[in-house]
Amino acid sequence: MRTTLLSLSVMAAFVPQGLLWAADAPPLKVITVQSTGQTHNESTVDAVVEAVRQTSLSTQVAGAVVALHVKAGDRVRAGQELLRIDARAAHQNVIGAGAQVEAAQANLAVASKELERQKQLLQKQYISQAAFDRAQAQWDAAKAQLKALQAQNSAAQTQSGFFVVNAPYAGVVSDVPVTLGDMAMPGRPLVTVYDPTAMRVTAAVPQGLLAGVQAQPKGVRYEFPGVTGYSTPQLASQIQVLPSVDPVTHTGQIRLSLPTGMVGVAPGVFARVWLPGAAAGQGSAERVYLPTSAIVRRAEMTGVYVLDAQGKPSLRQLRLGQTSGDRVEVLSGLRPKDKVAAEPQLAGAVR
Incomplete structure (x- = not known):
C-alpha cells in the first residue's frame, strides 16, 4: 500500500484591482493545493x-406533578424516588374498593351461615331440594362477588403506585423536561436517566x-x-x-x-x-493537509477562503480530519490546485 501525501505550496499573490478593499492592505498570501499522486487507505x-442503557421514564396515568426531587446532572441510585404525581383521587379509589371488599366479605359470611342452616334442614327433610339449591346459589354468588371486588381492590392499589416514578437503575439524570405543576400524561417523558458505566x-x-x-x-x-x-x-x-x-x-x-x-x-x-479501507488502487483516496492557521471556525461551521478565477475569496465549508502539529487533514471540500487564503482574517475583509 502506498501512503497518500498532498504537499502544499505557499505563494504570495496580490488581489486583482477589481476588488474593493484598502489600498494599503498587505498582499494576500495564497496556498495552492498540489497533489503528489500518493494515496492512502484510511477513511473517517x-x-x-x-x-x-438510557431510559425515558413516564407514567401510565395522568396527573399534576406535585413533587420533583432531581434535576439534570444528578446521580441517582436504583429505586430512588424521582418525582411524584397527584394521587389523591387514586387513594380515594383504594379506600372505596377496600370498603366494598369488606361488605362483600360480610355478605359471604351471612350466605355461608344460611347455607349451613339450609343443609341441616334438608337432612331432616324439612325443606325441599329446590330451597337448598337457592341457598347454595346465593352463597356461590356472594363468593364470586367477593373475588371480583378483591381483584378491583388489588388493581386500585397497583394503580396507586403509578403515581410515583422511581429510578430503574443507578445512573445519571440527563434531562428533566417537566417542572412542578406540569400535567403528566401517559407516555410523556418526565425524566431521562442513563448508566454512565x-x-x-x-x-x-x-x-x-x-x-x-x-x-x-x-x-x-x-x-x-x-x-x-x-x-x-x-x-x-x-x-x-x-x-x-x-x-x-x-x-x-x-x-x-x-x-x-x-x-x-x-x-x-x-x-x-x-x-x-481498501488496499491501494482499490478505491483509495488522496489526503489533503492545510495549516491550522488557514482554517476559519464560525459557530458550527468550519471552512477556508478559496480564491476564484478572478482572485476573489469566498468562504467554503470543509470537513476536517486529524490534526498533526500545525497541520490538519481535509477530508472533503478541497481539490488539488485550489487556491486557499493563508490569512483568513485578511481575506474576510475583501468586499
Missing part, C-alpha cells in the same frame, strides 16, 4: 456517543467500508474532537458490526465499546471514527 466517519460510540458506515472493518477490526480507532484528553485517535477494544444495512442510505451501523470513567464523554458527544 462521523459518530456519536450513546449510553448502552456502559457507553459506546455508534457510527453509520458506508457499505463499501464495512468489509474493511470486518477484516481489520483491530485497526478501528476513535477520537472526541474538543474533549480534553481524548482528541487523539485511540484503538477500539470491542467492535460490533450490526448484521443489517439501511436500504435507503446503504450504510451499516458499528458500535465501539468505551472504557468506564471517561471524563467529559456523555451521550450525544460528537466522535470521529477512523476505519481501515
